[in-house]
Amino acid sequence: MDFELTPEQMDIQKAAREFAQGEFDREKILEWEQTHTFPREIWKKASQLGFIGIHFPEEYGGQGCGVMENTLIVEEFCRQDSGVGIALSLADFSSELILRFGTQEQKKKYLVPVTRGEFISAGAYTEPDHGSDITFLSTTATKARDSYIINGTKTFITNSAMADFFIVLCQTNSEANPPYRGQSTFIVEKGAKGFEATEITPKMGIRMTSTGELSFSDVEIPTSNLLGEENKGFYQVLEFFDESRIEIAAQALGIAQGAFDRALDYAKKREQFKKKLVEFQITQHKLADMATKIEAARLLTYKAAWNFDKKKIDPKLTSMAKWFTARTAVEVADEAIQMLGGYGYLTEYEVERFYRDAKITEIYEGTREIQKNTIASALIGKLS
Ligand SMILES: Cc1cc2nc3c(=O)[nH]c(=O)nc-3n(C[C@H](O)[C@H](O)[C@H](O)COP(=O)(O)OP(=O)(O)OC[C@H]3O[C@@H](n4cnc5c(N)ncnc54)[C@H](O)[C@@H]3O)c2cc1C
Numbered sequence: 442m443d444f445e446l447t448p449e450q451m452d453i454q455k456a457a458r459e460f461a462q463g464e465f466d467r468e469k470i471l472e473w474e475q476t477h478t479f480p481r482e483i484w485k486k487a488s489q490l491g492f493i494g495i496h497f498p499e500e501y502g503g504q505g506c507g508v509m510e511n512t513l514i515v516e517e518f519c520r521q522d523s524g525v526g527i528a529l530s531l532a533d534f535s536s537e538l539i540l541r542f543g544t545q546e547q548k549k550k551y552l553v554p555v556t557r558g559e560f561i562s563a564g565a566y567t568e569p570d571h572g573s574d575i576t577f578l579s580t581t582a583t584k585a586r587d588s589y590i591i592n593g594t595k596t597f598i599t600n601s602a603m604a605d606f607f608i609v610l611c612q613t614n615s616e617a618n619p620p621y622r623g624q625s626t627f628i629v630e631k632g633a634k635g636f637e638a639t640e641i642t643p644k645m646g647i648r649m650t651s652t653g654e655l656s657f658s659d660v661e662i663p664t665s666n667l668l669g670e671e672n673k674g675f676y677q678v679l680e681f682f683d684e685s686r687i688e689i690a691a692q693a694l695g696i697a698q699g700a701f702d703r704a705l706d707y708a709k710k711r712e713q714f715k716k717k718l719v720e721f722q723i724t725q726h727k728l729a730d731m732a733t734k735i736e737a738a739r740l741l742t743y744k745a746a747w748n749f750d751k752k753k754i755d756p757k758l759t760s761m762a763k764w765f766t767a768r769t770a771v772e773v774a775d776e777a778i779q780m781l782g783g784y785g786y787l788t789e790y791e792v793e794r795f796y797r798d799a800k801i802t803e804i805y806e807g808t809r810e811i812q813k814n815t816i817a818s819a820l821i822g823k824l825s
Contacts, residue, residue: 450510457492457514461521470522474794477648479603480525484532488558494533497540501548502556507750508684512691512742519695520702523798527692528649531599535564535608538626538681542669547628551606563604565595565655566678573811575610577620580657582611582627587664589627591657601638601653606630610674621675626668635660646797683754686763686806690742693770693802697735700795704777718780727780731773738766757819764812770799
């Protein structure tokens with residue numbers, strides 16, 4: 442057993458930290474947060490330096506690294522700033538599905554611009570009536586001669602306002618039994634006739650990413666935009682979640698660490714009753730609790746990433762990393778606000794944003810309850 446990062450991984454971690462410290466400008470971040478603006482300039486630079494899609498093969502513009510390296514980058518970015526970190530982490534959201542199931546042409550056409558910082562991607566699974574349960578969908582894709590016709594509505598879609606293409610999960614066979622055996626994934630480009638994306642605002646956190654509703658009204662797309670095999674979409678998306686949930690855990694880990702850093706720094710400086718806050722034993726214990734939870738969350742997240750890269754796919758472990766790290770982020774950010782007192786409640790001191798941004802990691806890519814369902818069903822197995 443070896444708990445050390447490799448020298449290459451340490452270099453990537455250091456490079457990501459230095460990039461975030463140098464480029465994430467505080468004044469601009471406060472402005473972007475207030476105006477709900479995607480940090481486009483930083484995303485472009487991060488892409489040029491190879492941070493976006495580092496886990497994609499070199500032939501598609503990536504660095505040929507694994508999920509572990511991507512985890513380190515997302516953690517460092519979110520540690521420096523939860524809002525920018527999440528916006529950058531999700532800029533290539535769902536394009537892993539193309540990497541896994543796409544044709545050579547689809548990979549060249551979509552992944553290369555994603556890693557170059559020219560295209561933003563999105564994944565559309567949730568519908569107004571189908572959230573945690575996507576085993577049946579109302580959005581349909583009906584086969585015509587050389588095309589499919591998509592009708593329906595997707596909601597809560599990240600990057601809705603600015604994505605260049607969307608991976609859309611549709612019901613292709615409404616008679617399938619069970620229904621999830623009749624679902625397929627498609628690539629829909631922005632600007633397709635009959636396709637409309639609208640933004641849902643305002644929202645609690647992650648204000649530098651857009652979230653919106655997609656409507657499809659007889660949207661005709663060529664059969665070449667089908668991803669992988671017809672009626673295998675549900676299984677593809679589940680496989681993708683095994684990877685993407687590790688990325689959400691990495692977001693939460695960075696947020697927890699970033700909130701902790703700020704709390705520790707503040708507690709060392711702030712004096713009350715003629716003592717620094719860190720001199721009160723209760724503060725010391727709070728810091729110890731926060732650091733312990735973060736360390737446990739980091740071990741789970743890194744192990745999930747390490748396993749994934751070793752092709753030991755373990756949905757149970759991924760779900761453990763996802764829910765535990767997300768909960769840790771919410772609890773640590775909450776405690777950080779408490780430690781800063783009234784200042785923690787002010788935008789300027791950042792921890793309130795970390796708290797608001799932390800919460801989404803407990804909801805998207807499967808809620809905490811859904812992660813626990815996955816863990817429990819793996820533990821219990823089939824009842825005879
Ligand atoms: C900001 C934001 C960004 C998002 N981005 C995307 C995106 O890019 N693409 C996308 O497809 N979706 C996205 N989502 C949607 C997100 O994945 C869903 O909101 C989430 O899966 C939960 O679905 P729901 O909101 O319909 O809640 P519901 O499924 O209605 O759940 C409501 C509550 O019931 C609980 N619950 C449901 N079923 C069970 C059960 N079997 N056992 C126990 N408890 C249960 C849930 O845990 C939750 O607490 C995003 C959501 C938000 C808020």
